[in-house]
Amino acid sequence: MTATVIHATSEKGGATKTTTSVNGAAALGLMGKRVLLVDFDPQFNATTACGVDPAEVPATIYEALHHKVKINEAIVKTPHGFDLVPASRDLTGFSDEVDREADSRYDHLKFALLPVVEDYDFIVIDAPPTLEIFTLNALAAATDILIPVQPAGFALGGMTEMVNTFASLVSSGINPNLRIAAVVMTMWDGRYKADNEEFAAIAKEFCEQRYVPYLDTHVRLSRHFKDAEDAGVPAVLHHQKNKRSPVHAYTKIFAQVFGDERA
């Protein structure tokens, strides 16, 4: 079986893409799945969120993309129940080096991952926000996208853009088989219940009209995410014993969307 390749995507910065990717990888690991997290962002936030220092690793995704190493040689075993292909600042160079006229310009990541797609149940790709060469490579490599959205007007606009982008990726042939696995509301601030519910209702209606799955499980705003980032441990593991922590929404969401009982 080849891996389900998940990409949490949004054209907005700070939309909880990395948090969703790192905690999703950890949640799937807790479910006993074989998981590879791929950091495809020159900011390397997913790498540091796993407690890995890019200066200490033998290779990163950048060397694998350039065929300087095999992808297996860039895989780090983390203590978090999943493997990681780290990134470093070097990855910035990829953007300048890609031949933007070539038909294959969006297929570099997909091809780099090919040798390991049979080794994992899930590959989770983290990429930067703006829709350019990194994100388009991630979207071309993915089988399933998750769209995180926040209860705010500008974020709903971002969700709408992303759903429209999805449609153009499918129709343009960049990734004809791509699916939207779910839209997930994150950073749900309990202090603004009425406003949030209004935004959630708009998001849900938009999704229903386009047959896009919208999840009723929201990820609440919590400083537990920042604590975990500082500790270099995915939040669902860092706060594993605190069953009331909002971070466990991720465990529920990933079980619901990608678990064995999924529809």
Ligand SMILES: Nc1ncnc2c1ncn2[C@@H]1O[C@H](COP(=O)(O)OP(=O)(O)OP(=O)(O)O)[C@@H](O)[C@H]1O
């Ligand atoms: N539910 C939450 N509650 C509080 N803080 C959160 C929550 N989810 C994420 N954060 C914090 O918000 C910040 C931005 O999140 P994150 O880095 O995941 O966004 P991103 O979409 O990956 O950003 P970028 O566009 O820069 O890649 C981080 O500091 C993270 O810890």
Ligand SMILES: [Mg+2]
């Ligand atoms: Mg990020």
